[in-house]
Amino acid sequence: MNSAIPSVALIGPGAIGTTIAAALHEVGRTPALCGRTPLEKLTLRVDGKDIDVPGPVLTDPQQSTRTYDLIFVATKATQVAAMAPWLAALSHEKTVVCALQNGVEQKAAFAPYLSGKELLPSVVWFPAQRESNELVWLRASPRLTVPDTAAAGVVLAALAGTRVAVDAAQDFTSVAWRKLLQNAVGGLMVLANRRAGMYARDDITALALAYLRECLAVARAEGARLSDDVPQEIVDGYHRAPPDLGSSILADRQAGRPLEWDCRNGVVQRRGRAHGIPTPISDVLLPLLAAGSDGPG
Template sequence: MRTEPQPSIAVVGPGAIGTTVAAALHEVGRTPLLCGRTARSQLTLHDGDRLITVPGPVWTDPARTDRHGIDRPCDLVFLAVKATQVEAAAPWLAALSGPDTVVCVLQNGVEQLAQVAPHCPRGQFLPAVVWFPAQAQADGSVRLRGEARLSLPDGPAARVVAQALHGSRCAVDLAADFQALAWRKLLQNAVAGLMVLARRRAGMFGRDDIAALALAYLQEGLAVARAEGAALGDEVPQAILAWFQAAPADMGTSILTDREAGRPLEWDIRNGVVARRARAHGLSTPISDVLVPLLAAASDGPG
């Protein structure tokens, strides 16, 4: 019986999201090439009581793809670096991508393609909405704190990703209205910015005053999303707030982790974008006007 060859897959940026996707692929026999800034012998994912180990190594030199056994472009590349790291990942994209390579961008925001395309002239770019909470641990492992799921805009490139993850722990939704999903997730990411300024985890949303502030900010963002054409209902702000309130009190978020580690923050693609798009539509954003400069200062200083 003739079998179809397995696609060649790479994960660039084996952090919390990249490790989760790499583990999902490894479990179904599609272990990806691992590419990042820090050399490691393996990746480790904790999912409840389960431990999944993805064999490495994590390669760190995109100029030496010959040493990694790469003699042609990969079929599929998962780009899982943060928006602040795209430029640094550009050599990997150049080394791994060809005209037919699908580059699935696992990043926050609604501007993934505009962020990535200038750094990689080849490949078919595909934005994604990442719905699962995964947190990096102090020992370098990753803890998955929910079911893994991606949403992609329906089309041929998305089906390449869906096939690669078929049968794995990471579900893939092919969305007819991807814009609405992307803006809904953006609103969720944006309100998490409050956690950075408070230096607190999800339990803070149990406070009545924080809940009221979060709801007002979400409603501000909803008006912008609708002006951008996202079909989102009136119930969305309350639903997002309820999600945070139902989360474990100690659950963090990637932007809070970066703040605690003193790293640059993705403040512009998660929060600044709301204010920027609002100005284009002549909308008032009084909460964003306070929140965004504080997040920018927390990220970039000076001081």
Template sequence: MSFSTAIVGPGAIGTTIAAALHESGNTPVLCGHRHRDHLTLLDGTRIITVPGPILTDPAEQADTADVVFLAVKATQTEAAAGWLTSLCGPHTVVCVLQNGIEQVRMVTPYAAGSQVIPAVVWFPAQAQPDGSILLRGHAQLTLPDTQASKVIQAVLDNTWCEAELSADFSSLAWRKLLQNAAGGLMVLTGRRSGTYRRADISRLTLDYLDECLQVARAEGASLDDGTPQEILNIYQSSPPDMGNSILADHEAGRPLEWDIRNGVIQRLGRVHGIPTPISDVIVPLLAAASDAN
């Protein structure tokens, strides 16, 4: 069965999904805020070109899509509302490729009654100075085990982007959130993954992740005591020049996703009566860094 697809937000994550779909013979409709003739993904020695154009006016799109991949930053969801209105019909499935654990709550008001499915994105993709996207790992998504998720899985079934279903999606989403929360230290230090090899930053990262872990468990996530060290190991074993999306936004002068990545820990900690002394320092600093942009 064939499905019509659309990508809203052809940045690093959106371009990766678009390239996977295009190579499988299902070239998606591309929707963004800047006109381009094509997208380019660099994957090892391969160069994948996804034909455009990138549409910039929701009024240009007359047809709804079976599956919409929403790949804009959480800070841009409201600005993408026009695209969701144009692309979504009563049977559309919206796959939200955003950070955080609040995707459904944040996107549903704009989805025109469509089914909204959150996803955990596990692959590193980075924008390059020439506008291309460099994929630096295996492309994989995790989705909750629902019927709507199986539609997304079917769309990606014949591509090199793996889509797995999880019966405990919430725990995996929280684990990724902890990884993203620790990534905020790149903004505050002005450095990339190499910063986590410092002994003092390593200790701070572990203490912060322990704090995040207590909040995650209070929210029902099943994460073991070794999770903070596992996440630190990921950063320490990454190439020292590896950045992340929040650092890229900071360097480009864009608003930061500080609230959905870090503020949520502080907010939910208060709900559960869990002290968050490190969050109480990190969150206002990241908010101020975002204001400066």
């Protein structure tokens, strides 16, 4: 094996995890697969063809017999504490841990589990849809952004020559908040129980723009450099999207699973309060998202 290519383990072989695993497998770098549900293989459907990634998906950290240079974590943000025993089992001193998760608080969320090591956050730019436990439909070209740090080099090396494009951003804060705004307004899909087609309505467009302006004020207070045009650009993106394009938070709601409402929406209210910025729209949305996450009864 080429020693310049890092060894990789992937924790959380769901929609995003299967995409990364398949991209690595295609170029002969099949990662170790660690999850919660035992599976013999994963399948990624992309451009009308299926890529099978051989398993097994290990489900007990005690089953692991070695450590890895790079660990991708693609569980939901709500699953970090439950996943954490894998990190100790799979890490050596120099292992880079990269979170493939939404949100802008990944470093703080992982800090209790990394013994002082710094997490590499990322922005995941592609939609992937879970059709069943083993089958994921990749709906756009996969792309990640990571902060331009030394640890980013390990991710760039691991994914070089695969179908996943990776950018290293100097101003990662602005990129991460840009994506956070996109995710935050995607939360409206949960409350309407609709996919992207709902943004064609004038009243939803107006609500989305007002909410995005609220999020933008908080993002700027957090140091993101984003222009006044960003809310309109994000809404335009939803207008252009296929009407049946969902969101992982909508998929979770429809499956009755806990929602990532706190890292995608709650953060705007929390950080807004810290900066003394009023968040009247968040104040209405959040209790509804939180209650939906607790459901069904």
